[in-house]
Every structure is written in structure tokens, then in C-alpha cells.
Amino acid sequence: MAKAPADLNQLHGQFGPHLNYTPPGGWQAESHREDEKLIKTHCCFCGQQCGIQLKVRDNRVTGFEPWEDFPFNRGMLCPKGVKRYLQGSHPDRLLAPLMRSDTGFRPATWDEALDFTARRLRELQEKYGPDSVAVYGGASLTTEKAYLVGKFARVALRTRHIDYNGRLCMVSAGTAYKGALGVDRAPNPWSDIPKAEVVMVIGANIGECAPITTDYIWRARDNGAKLIVADPRFTPIARNADLYLPVRPGTDLALLMGMLHVIIRDGLTDREFIDANTTGFEKTEESVAPWTPGRAAEVSGVAPEAIEKVAHLVGESRRAMFLHARGLEHHSKGVENCEAVVAIALATGNIGREGAGPVMVTGQGNGQGGREHGQKCDQLPGQRSLTDPAARAHVAGVWGISPDELPQPGYTAVEIMNAIHAGEIKGLLSICFNPLVSLPEAAFTREALEKLEFFGVIDFFLSETAAHADVVLAGSLQEEEEGVTASLEARVIHIQKAVDPPGDARRDSEIICDLARRLGRGEFFPFQEPREIFEELRLASRGGLADYYGITYEKIDAQKGVFWPCPTLEHPGTPRLFEGGRFFHPDGKARFMSLTWRESGDPVDADFPIYLTTGRVVSQYLSGTQTRRIGALVDQYPEPKLELHPRLAAQYGIATGDWVRITSRRSEMTLQAMVVRTIRPDTVFIPYHWPDRRSANRLTHRTLDPRSKIPEYKVSACRIEKSAASAGDF
Amino acid sequence: MFGMEFYVDPSRCIGCQSCLKACEECDTHRGVSMINFDFVDREETIATAAYVCWHCDNPTCAQVCPADAIKKYEDGIVGSSLKPRCIACSNCVLACPFGIPKLVQQSEQMMKCDMCYDRTSVGKRPMCATVCPSQALAYVTPETIAANRREKPVNTFWFGNQKITTKVYMMAPADVTEVAIDVADYVWEGDHELVPQAF
Numbered sequence: 026m027a028k029a030p031a032d033l034n035q036l037h038g039q040f041g042p043h044l045n046y047t048p049p050g051g052w053q054a055e056s057h058r059e060d061e062k063l064i065k066t067h068c069c070f071c072g073q074q075c076g077i078q079l080k081v082r083d084n085r086v087t088g089f090e091p092w093e094d095f096p097f098n099r100g101m102l103c104p105k106g107v108k109r110y111l112q113g114s115h116p117d118r119l120l121a122p123l124m125r126s127d128t129g130f131r132p133a134t135w136d137e138a139l140d141f142t143a144r145r146l147r148e149l150q151e152k153y154g155p156d157s158v159a160v161y162g163g164a165s166l167t168t169e170k171a172y173l174v175g176k177f178a179r180v181a182l183r184t185r186h187i188d189y190n191g192r193l194c195m196v197s198a199g200t201a202y203k204g205a206l207g208v209d210r211a212p213n214p215w216s217d218i219p220k221a222e223v224v225m226v227i228g229a230n231i232g233e234c235a236p237i238t239t240d241y242i243w244r245a246r247d248n249g250a251k252l253i254v255a256d257p258r259f260t261p262i263a264r265n266a267d268l269y270l271p272v273r274p275g276t277d278l279a280l281l282m283g284m285l286h287v288i289i290r291d292g293l294t295d296r297e298f299i300d301a302n303t304t305g306f307e308k309t310e311e312s313v314a315p316w317t318p319g320r321a322a323e324v325s326g327v328a329p330e331a332i333e334k335v336a337h338l339v340g341e342s343r344r345a346m347f348l349h350a351r352g353l354e355h356h357s358k359g360v361e362n363c364e365a366v367v368a369i370a371l372a373t374g375n376i377g378r379e380g381a382g383p384v385m386v387t388g389q390g391n392g393q394g395g396r397e398h399g400q401k402c403d404q405l406p407g408q409r410s411l412t413d414p415a416a417r418a419h420v421a422g423v424w425g426i427s428p429d430e431l432p433q434p435g436y437t438a439v440e441i442m443n444a445i446h447a448g449e450i451k452g453l454l455s456i457c458f459n460p461l462v463s464l465p466e467a468a469f470t471r472e473a474l475e476k477l478e479f480f481g482v483i484d485f486f487l488s489e490t491a492a493h494a495d496v497v498l499a500g501s502l503q504e505e506e507e508g509v510t511a512s513l514e515a516r517v518i519h520i521q522k523a524v525d526p527p528g529d530a531r532r533d534s535e536i537i538c539d540l541a542r543r544l545g546r547g548e549f550f551p552f553q554e555p556r557e558i559f560e561e562l563r564l565a566s567r568g569g570l571a572d573y574y575g576i577t578y579e580k581i582d583a584q585k586g587v588f589w590p591c592p593t594l595e596h597p598g599t600p601r602l603f604e605g606g607r608f609f610h611p612d613g614k615a616r617f618m619s620l621t622w623r624e625s626g627d628p629v630d631a632d633f634p635i636y637l638t639t640g641r642v643v644s645q646y647l648s649g650t651q652t653r654r655i656g657a658l659v660d661q662y663p664e665p666k667l668e669l670h671p672r673l674a675a676q677y678g679i680a681t682g683d684w685v686r687i688t689s690r691r692s693e694m695t696l697q698a699m700v701v702r703t704i705r706p707d708t709v710f711i712p713y714h715w716p717d718r719r720s721a722n723r724l725t726h727r728t729l730d731p732r733s734k735i736p737e738y739k740v741s742a743c744r745i746e747k748s749a750a751s752a753g754d755f
Numbered sequence: 756m757f758g759m760e761f762y763v764d765p766s767r768c769i770g771c772q773s774c775l776k777a778c779e780e781c782d783t784h785r786g787v788s789m790i791n792f793d794f795v796d797r798e799e800t801i802a803t804a805a806y807v808c809w810h811c812d813n814p815t816c817a818q819v820c821p822a823d824a825i826k827k828y829e830d831g832i833v834g835s836s837l838k839p840r841c842i843a844c845s846n847c848v849l850a851c852p853f854g855i856p857k858l859v860q861q862s863e864q865m866m867k868c869d870m871c872y873d874r875t876s877v878g879k880r881p882m883c884a885t886v887c888p889s890q891a892l893a894y895v896t897p898e899t900i901a902a903n904r905r906e907k908p909v910n911t912f913w914f915g916n917q918k919i920t921t922k923v924y925m926m927a928p929a930d931v932t933e934v935a936i937d938v939a940d941y942v943w944e945g946d947h948e949l950v951p952q953a954f
Contacts, residue, residue, distance in 0.1 A: 052779075052786035088780060091885040102886040107776040236888035242891060247903050261769035261801050391780050404921030643771045669800070681798065688794050702803050 027480035029492040030129040039129065041117035042649075049085045049114040060151035066521040068106040069165065069503035070646045072387035072513035073097065073237050075106055076585075079504060080522045082643040086113045086504060086523055096585055097215065098513065101234035104644050106127050108655045112502055113524060114245060117486050117654055119499035130487075135529070138496050139536075142454070143543035144326045145479040145495070146182065149452040155432075156481075159186035159441045159450045163457025164395035165647075167508025168522055170533050172406060172565070173550075174456060174531035175399025177638060180424060180549050186450060187437030188402040190458045190647075192438035194351065195392050196201035196401075196733040198385035204360075205367045205616050206602075207609025209408060210393070210515045211384035212347065212376060214588065214600040214630065219244035220380030221346040221609030223338050225253040227270075227366065228277060228352020228739075229386050232261030233643040234564055235350070235513070236504035238386065239267025242348075253335050255280060255327070256352060257638055258668070259703035268335055272704055274325040275625040277353055281365035282620055283321025283329075284336040284363035285313040288372055290435065293340025295374030302371075302606035305617040309368045312620040318696075324622075326705065341374050344380035344688035351388060351640070355739040357626045359730045364618045371615050377603030387513035389647070390503070394511030397571040403434035405568020406562060409609050410506040416569070422551060423565045437734035439464060439727060446473035454540075456500065456533065458484040461490040462716050465736045483536055487649040489716040499530040506532040507555045509581065514600070516586035534558060560707055567592075570609060624742045626728025633690060633742035635673070636708040639721045640739075650712040662712075665719050666699040669745070670706040674698065679747050686748040687711070689724035689741050697749050709745065713738070758896050761870065761884065762908055763806055764926035767891035770794065770803030774883035774892055781882045782833070782873045789868040790883055791855055805891060806831060806866035807883060808855045809912075809920035816847035816856055825865070831922040832872060836865040852914040886948075900924075909933060913940040913950045 030036055053176055062081040067074045075096025079086040089110050091100035112118070120488050122138035123130040133141075149157050158180065162174040171189070178187035199209035206212070218224065231238050239262060246252055246265060254263040255270035255277070263269050272280050288294060299306050319327035324543035325332075339345045347370060353362040366383050375381040387393050398406040399420075408417035411434050421428040436444055442464055444450040456653065464470045474480065474493040482494040491497050504523040513518045526532060534555055541550040552558050556578065567574040575591035578596075587598040608615040627637060644661035646652045653659060679685055681700045686693055687709065696719070704710055713721040728737045769830045778788040785842035795802040816832045817825040824845060827833045836847070841864040848865065856867045871881035879885075884894035893900070900908055908924035913935035925934060935941070935950040943949060 039902075047786065091880075091882075093880070093885065100880070100885040101888045102777070103771050104773045104776040107773055107780065107886060134910050200859050232889070236769065236771050236773070237796075239767075239889040244903070247905055259801055261771075261803075264801050265766060366909060617931065657779075661772055661776075700798055702799055 027477040027495060028475045032129070036492055038130055041655045043117050044116045044656035044659055045111045045654060047551055048087045048111065051086070052438065058196040061087065064521050064523040065503060066523060067510065067518055069109055070105045070390055071235060072389055072392045073235055074390060074510055074518055075102055075237055076514040076684055077102060077106060080109060081523050082414065084524045086110045095131070097514070097516070098237045101237050101240060104658060104661065105646055105652060108657050112610065112651055113504065113527065115654055117749065118527060118530070119485055119487060119497065120530055122499055122529070123497040125495050135531070138498055139539055139543055142481045142496050142498070143540055145481070146452055147544065148455065149479055155183050155450050156185050156435065156472040157450060158182060158184050158452035158454070159436070159445070160184065161438065161453065161455035161458040161460070162189035162395070162400040164189060164191035164389035164392045164505070165397055165585050166212045166391060166457050166533070167503070167506065167510055167555070168391060168394035168398055169508040169555045169562065170506070171395040171400045172398040172562045173534055173537050173558055175406070176424065176549070177537050177541055179399070179432055181544045181546040183430070183432060185432040186402070186441055187400065187435060188438040188441055189395065189400045190438060190463060191389060191392055191396045191401070192734060193736065194388045194549045195354070195385065195396060197354035197356070197730055197735045198349070198363045199396065200360045200733040201363030201367060202385065205364055205371070205618060208602065209396070210602065211387070211513060212216065212602040213382040213384050214514050214516070215241050217380050217382065217601070218242060219248055221245050221250050221344050223251050223342040223345040224348065225254065225255070225335070225339060225345065226348045227255040228354070228362070229348050229350035230256065230258070230260045230352070230588060230640060231348065231386070234388065234641050235386050236643060238348070238564050251338055253338065257636070257705045257708045265566070268331065268338070270327045270331055270335065273357060273705065274638045274708055276325040277356070277362050278358055278365055278620065278622060279321045279324035280327050280332065281317065281362065281369065282313045282316035282622070283318050283325070283332040285309065285365065285369055285372060286316045286321070287318060287336035288369065289313065289331055291337070291340070293337065294372045298374035298606065299372065300606070303615045303617060304612070306372070309372070309564070309617040318416040325737060339369060339375070340377065344378070345370070345373065345375040346381065347383040348386055349383070350386040352739055354735055355737060356736045357376055357728045357730050358623050359735050360732045361620050365620055368617055368620070371617060377601070377606055377655070379601070391510035393513060393515055394509065394517065395512065398566060402437050405565075407566030409569045419568065421564050423561065426549070438734055439618040439729055439734060441475050445477060448476060451477065452479040453477055453751055454481045455490065459488040459490045459648035459650050461493070462714070462720060462722065465722050465727050465738060466690055467720050467722045469727065483533060484650070485530065486650055486654065488648070499528070500533045500536060501526045501530060506534060509559065509578070511589065513588070514588065516588050517573065517581060519578055626737050627690065627726040627741045629742040633744050635743050635745060637687070637741040637743040638708060638710050638739050639713045639725060640710065641714065642712045645712070645714040647714070651713065663719060664714050665696055665712050667696045667745070668699050668701055668704050670704050670709040671700050671702060672706040673699045673709070678749055679746055684748040684750055686746050687724060687743050689726070689743045691726060692723040694718060694723050695718070695751055709743065759880070759894050760897055761807065761923040762893045762895070762900055762926055763923060764891050764893070764906060765804035766906070766926070767889040768803045768805050769889045770801070771888055773886050773888055774805050777882040777886040781871050783869060783871070784866060787859060787866060789857070789866060797896070806853070806855070807870065807892065807923060809853050810870065810907050812920045812922070815850050815852060815919070816831070819846045819850040823847060832870050834869050834872065835867055838862070840936040841865055851914070851919065852919060905929070907931070913937060916947050918948060
């Protein structure tokens with residue numbers, strides 16, 4: 026039974042989160058010592074994967090030094106990057122495997138923990154069938170680890186059910202780009218942004234969630250570009266927007282269809298490009314015909330004049346770029362939202378050229394690389410489809426198994442949790458995923474976890490989810506194992522190993538290979554070093570969309586990153602896709618789609634009249650497993666607050682600092698108010714990085730986009746009322 | 756670092772506070788941040804501003820120091836107080852027109868931005884300007900700023916008839932040459948210098 030130990034205070038006392046403020050040895054010791062190593066590597070956090078140099082002494086990361094020669098960030102770092110080095114020597118770090126005991130967790134030997142894990146997985150599969158166990162992976166893993174997790178699920182465990190936390194991040198854009206353009210990747214390198222004449226940012230809080238990208242946007246403005254920001258909140262980059270569009274949560278599609286309507290009505294389309302390089306324009310044309318600026322304005326809350334203006338700014342430019350992120354994707358029509366952005370780019374011919382194109386701002390550290398090589402429920406390495414017989418044959422050949430042995434696609438991340446809740450899936454092995462904080466409707470997730478007959482976790486800290494585990498295998502931080510990641514530009518970069526895992530903790534890949542051996546499949550997992558995994562991955566991806574065959578660790582170091590596809594060792598890589606209007610579908614053409622308006626899955630009504638949207642703050646990362654343990658980052662924004670407009674606050678008699686109970690159709694929570702003029706008056710905002718009583722995902726709903734299966738985090742319905750006091754931590 | 760100057764542009768600031776976090780990693784004052792950071796008025800606006808010491812040509816902090824503890828070096832950098840001399844009286848904290856110096860309780864002395872003396876003196880850029888994701892804090896050549904920015908650098912400030920010139924530049928709209936926000940700087944009383952905008 027995967028219930029968390031009863032005494033959470035004891036658990037928190039033992040495993041944190043505690044706050045670490047100081048480097049190993051304290052602030053003073055470090056500054057006077059010489060002979061340290063500087064390791065050129067990358068930040069472990071967001072999809073920008075900034076270059077950074079880690080200071081290392083005595084097998085401990087003691088600090089950082091900016092890496093000014095790395096071209097993406099040229100030394101720049103956000104506060105998370107500056108303080109990321111405080112994790113390795115953190116007092117909460119798991120130093121040995123843990124087994125559940127009567128009162129909590131006890132340290133175990135690796136043999137005991139691994140034998141137990143393999144035995145329980147095998148027992149469940151024998152009793153309930155191979156698909157009764159599932160694997161969760163994560164997009165903060167290196168590409169080697171992500172590849173290994175996918176292969177482990179399909180070859181060692183032989184289950185259909187493998188998916189990852191990128192399901193909560195990028196998949197709407199991925200589905201839209203794959204369908205419209207034939208490949209799931211941002212088409213332009215970030216160096217194109219300063220060359221654009223028009224930059225439209227929609228559903229992307231760049232300043233807080235992709236801080237370094239701010240510099241690219243400011244440079245575009247320095248060069249005279251117009252900046253358009255569409256968001257329910259006046260985000261930090263909106264301070265310099267030429268046009269700010271206060272779109273109502275869940276209505277981006279109306280705004281985008283209104284723009285397309287004007288672009289077509291006023292003859293701002295690039296007919297020559299459409300005729301030569303695309304198909305299906307009439308489908309989009311028909312979809313947007315009823316979406317006059319007046320109708321789009323009524324739905325989206327953006328003025329008709331502003332819709333006309335933005336359509337003309339974009340339509341009259343030959344160098345327009347579109348940056349979009351979770352604000353567009355986290356919707357039950359997330360794929361349509363992204364398809365609409367792509368359609369605007371295609372209709373105006375703004376794609377496949379310098380300074381012109383739509384780009385998704387991938388969120389997670391290896392959000393790009395982690396979704397390319399077999400961790401997604403329906404994909405094989407190289408961004409190949411698991412249902413394509415040729416792809417199955419190729420990958421099975423590399424792996425030395427019969428294509429018939431490869432399972433068919435299984436459930437997506439939220440569907441796996443649903444199947445656990447329904448009793449269909451009995452066992453779960455999870456790495457790099459904290460679903461108790463990150464999945465919608467946290468109470469449902471907790472109920473599901475408690476139903477598991479076996480729950481194994483590989484992690485370096487005891488996350489809120491890991492507290493439910495039967496066994497926790499002490500794994501490695503990013504800087505403790507070599508590998509590659511692909512940044513949001515699809516630039517494949519080299520993660521250097523800076524230190525060994527501390528204590529008895531082990532490298533993640535070593536743990537996975539060891540488990541595979543104990544499941545009797547060791548012959549398919551002979552890897553001693555990540556480099557050997559990468560060599561196999563090169564072959565497995567060869568000829569696929571995300572072709573890594575021409576990439577080596579040495580080439581990455583020499584070129585400071587290689588953009589995939591890179592099909593041969595002589596190939597320099599591909600920073601910009603679709604040049605000359607050549608798209609990745611077999612006919613070489615891009616596809617316009619039918620766009621259909623739908624209401625959100627949790628509509629506002631008389632009982633729940635306020636829109637709730639959730640997101641991030643600059644000082645925290647995802648579910649906070651890592652960043653809620655770093656003192657300087659916690660101090661910057663210690664607790665989630667409820668952002669609301671003075672007009673809404675006045676209606677309920679709420680002032681900044683007052684406690685407010687927020688109730689949705691799922692649950693309620695109580696937070697302190699932060700009254701700000703920088704949010705729509707009909708909307709409230711809560712950042713989501715915290716667990717338990719402070720978890721925004723208590724309130725969110727489990728409606729999924731029917732194609733991408735992403736949850737609708739960005740719009741729920743709620744009501745608010747002033748409350749006497751906090752309701753406590755748990 | 757030869758040929759580089761420091762430029763502050765609050766209009767680029769996104770409030771991420773990377774500068775604050777990075778400053779305390781600097782070797783001369785580890786664990787203590789010397790950045791001055793403000794939310795201008797969070798209820799009304801998203802606007803934030805991060806500042807370093809302006810390193811005045813004729814530093815008010817040094818003028819008012821009764822212990823002669825604040826030194827300006829040959830390269831124009833005004834240092835933190837000298838520990839053996841500083842009497843922690845806070846004269847400088849009160850007198851600085853920019854509000855920069857801080858009395859650090861744990862060491863009982865005034866500390867402030869020394870432009871990462873340990874870094875700039877060996878050819879590195881200051882920590883804050885190196886990491887700043889929006890380049891609201893920038894340490895580059897005057898040529899780079901002139902070629903790339905819409906705003907123009909200004910280093911003359913007025914504070915109620917006190918004219919101050921600084922080593923660090925503020926980025927201002929192209930038609931502004933000196934920054935004055937006090938009406939006194941525009942009022943003619945016959946005997947003192949006025950900001951050029953007053954004419």
C-alpha cells in the first residue's frame with residue numbers, strides 16, 4: 026500500500042524540505058582556497074539550458090562561474106541558475122536506498138532495494154498481466170536517461186504504459202507542429218528573435234519562465250521591432266509591449282481566429298507561399314469566417330480595434346515571430362491554439378526564414394530531448410511513431426528484439442494515474458516526476474497513489490510523491506552523470522559529469538540497467554557509461570525526424586551544440602527548419618487545419634464566477650522538489666499568493682495580506698491576497714510550485730485536450746471569499 | 756576591465772533578482788548582496804528596478820564620513836568602508852543621494868557595491884551584469900551601447916541643486932542629457948547652477 030507515513034512532521038524533519046543557504050564549508054572558507062576545477066556544463070532547470078561553469082572541489086560542487094563563451098546565454102543566468110549549485114551538498118540529499126518501515130523509511134542496501142523492486146514488479150505482472158505496471162519518466166532527465174527509461178519499459182518490463190511529465194508541458198505544441206509542419210520542434214534558433222520586425226508573445230511569461238529569452242526580445246526592440254504581448258496578466262515583459270492584449274483565460278483561440286479573419290479579409294495573406302507550400306488553406310479560411318473582430322472581442326475580452334491592429338502588424342510584416350508556451354498549451358483545446366498560431370505564420374508566409382517563424386518555448390530542462398527518444402507513450406527513438414511498422418522494425422533491429430515484442434502505445438501520464446485510480450494499473454516505477462504536486466486535482470492523485478500495490482521511485486530528494494513509495498532508489502543529480510540534452514532551440518548540448526553521486530547514491534542509468542538485469546533482461550542493457558547509451562541512441566534515431574546519427578559528444582563540444590536533425594558525421598546540424606518552404610511531410614507541404622471553438626472543461630457560472638489560472642514564479646521550478654530546498658530562492662517568493670485585481674478585491678472587501686478562501690468544483694484552499702493591477706479583473710492567479718494545503722492543483726480539473734492529453738491548468742472556475750486565517754500547512 | 760563601462764536601464768528590468776543572488780557569490784563579500792532592488796509599486800505596476808552603486812566622481816558618502824573610511828580608487832571605483840576605520844555611524848547611509856550604502860550589522864560596517872573589484876581588476880565582468888537576463892545591468896564598451904540601444908547613457912544627476920556626475924551610466928530617453936526630478940533644480944534664484952532643461 027502506497028500511503029504516506031502517518032507522521033508527516035517526522036518525515037519533513039528527516040527529509041525536508043530544509044533550506045540550504047550556504048555552499049559546502051560555508052561562505053568564508055571557499056573564497057580563500059585555490060585549485061578548484063571549473064566544469065563547463067549547463068543549468069539543470071528550464072528548457073533554455075544555459076551554459077554555466079560549476080566550481081568543484083573534493084567531489085563537491087561549491088559554486089559557479091558564468092560561462093560567457095556559450096552562445097545561447099553568454100554568461101546570463103536567472104536566480105535559479107545562480108543558486109542551482111546548492112543541491113549536491115544539500116542536507117536533504119538521499120544518500121542510500123530507502124525501504125518503507127512501520128514508522129517511515131529506513132536505509133537499505135542496494136541489493137535489498139533492487140531485489141525487492143524487481144520482485145514486486147515481476148509478481149504484479151505475473152498476477153495481473155504485463156500492462157498492470159507503468160513507468161513514469163521525466164523531462165529533466167538527460168536524453169540518454171530518457172531513452173533508457175523508454176527502452177526499459179518496453180524491453181525489460183514489457184509494459185505498454187510508459188509516459189512522462191512532459192505530458193504536462195509541451196505536448197499540445199508538439200502535436201500541433203507535428204500535424205501542421207511534420208516535425209515537433211521550434212523551427213527557428215533564438216538568434217532569429219532579434220532579427221524580427223514583429224514579435225508576438227502569446228501565453229508565455231518570458232520574464233519569469235524563460236528569463237534569458239528576455240534579452241533576445243529586448244534586442245529585437247533595440248532594433249526597432251514591435252512587441253505584442255497577449256496574456257491575462259501584465260507579465261514583466263509586457264512593461265515594454267507596443268501592444269498588450271489582455272486575453273481572457275481559455276479564449277486565446279478566439280483571439281487568434283479573429284486575427285486570421287482580419288488577415289484573410291484584408292488581403293494580408295501570402296497567396297504565393299500558401300499555393301506553393303501548403304495544403305488545406307480553405308479549411309482554416311472556412312473555420313475563421315465567422316470570427317469577425319467583434320465576435321472574437323466578445324469572447325476574448327480583447328478590443329476589436331486591437332485585434333485589427335495586431336492582425337495588420339503581423340500580416341504586413343515579412344519578419345514576424347511568434348513565441349508561445351504553456352499559456353496556449355494548457356487547455357482542452359491546446360492543440361487548436363497552437364495550430365492557430367502556426368496557421369497565422371503560414372498564412373502570412375512568416376516561416377522558414379531568418380527572423381520569421383512560430384516557436385514554442387519549451388519549459389522543462391530537457392523538454393525537447395526528453396520527448397524525442399522513446400519516453401512518450403506513442404513514440405520510439407528519433408521521434409518515430411510506435412504504430413509505424415517500419416519504425417518498429419528499425420528500432421527493434423537496433424535493440425536486438427523482434428518487432429512483435431514491442432508493446433503497442435499505452436496511456437498518457439494523466440491516463441496512467443486514472444488507470445491506477447480505477448485499479449487497472451497496480452504497480453508504478455517513477456523517476457523525475459512529482460505528480461502529487463504537478464497533476465491536476467491533487468486529492469485524486471493522492472487517492473490513486475494510495476491504491477498502488479507497489480510504488481518504486483528513483484529520486485535524489487524525497488519528494489511529496491516519493492513519500493508514498495515502498496522503495497526509494499537514491500539517484501543522481503544532473504551534474505552527477507554525463508549526457509546530452511536538447512534545449513528549446515533543439516540545440517543538442519553536452520552535460521558534463523562534475524562530481525560522483527554522494528554517499529551510496531548511484532547514477533540513474535546504473536540503477537535502471539541494474540533493475541533490467543534483475544528482470545532477466547540484462548543482455549539488452551550492457552551499458553557501463555552514458556556514452557555507450559548515446560552511441561546506441563544515435564543508431565536508433567538514425568533516419569528518424571530527430572536524427573542524432575551525426576552528433577557526437579566531441580562535435581557538441583567543438584560547435585558548442587549541434588541542432589538536430591544531423592544525419593551524418595559531416596553534417597553541421599540544422600539551426601533553422603523549413604528553409605525554402607520545404608516542410609517535413611512526405612509531400613513537402615505544410616498543412617492548414619480546421620479550427621473549432623470549444624468552451625473550457627470547467628466553465629464559469631453563477632456559483633463559480635471567477636476564472637482561475639495557474640503558472641510559475643521566477644524563483645521556483647516546476648513542482649519545487651529542488652528549488653523549494655534552496656534558501657535564497659524560497660526567500661524570494663516564500664509562499665503561493667492569490668493575485669487579484671483591485672476591482673475584484675473591492676467587491677469582496679479584500680486587501681493585500683488578507684487570507685482568502687478559494688473554492689473550485691474540486692476542493693478549496695486558503696491563501697494570502699496580493700492585490701495588483703496587473704491581472705484581469707475577472708481572473709485570479711496562483712503559482713503552482715507547492716504541495717498539500719498550498720497546492721494550486723487542489724483546485725484544477727482533469728479535463729484533457731483530446732489529442733495531446735495535456736491537462737487544462739490554465740483555466741478553471743472558482744469563487745473567493747475573505748477568510749479569518751490560514752488553514753494550516755497540510 | 757579596460758574599456759568597459761557600467762550601464763543601468765531600469766526599463767529592461769524584469770524583477771527576476773538574479774543580480775541579488777549572484778552578488779552574494781562575489782569573493783569580496785560572500786553571502787552578502789550589495790544590489791539595491793525595488794518593486795516600484797507592485798500593486799500598481801510590474802515595474803522593478805535594480806541598481807548598483809553609481810560610483811560618483813565626487814562621492815558624497817566619502818565627503819560625510821567622519822572616519823575617512825571610504826576611498827575612491829584611481830580607476831574611479833568607490834569602495835566599501837575600510838573595516839579598520841569604519842565606525843558604523845551611518846552618515847554615508849543617510850547622505851548618499853542614491854540611497855546605496857548599507858550598514859551591515861554582522862560586520863558592523865558600511866558595505867556597498869565595489870563593482871566586483873576582485874573580478875573587474877582581473878579582467879572579469881561584475882557578477883550582476885554578467886548574469887542579468889535582461890541586461891538591465893550591462894558592463895560593456897561605450898561603442899556597444901551606442902550601436903545597440905535606443906536609449907542614451909547619462910551620468911549627470913541633480914538632487915536639489917547638488918549636481919553629481921558618476922562613473923556608472925543611466926540609460927535615458929535619447930533627448931535627455933541630465934537627470935533632474937527635483938523642482939529646485941529648475942528654480943532660478945540667481946546664484947546657483949541649474950539643470951540645462953531649466954532654460
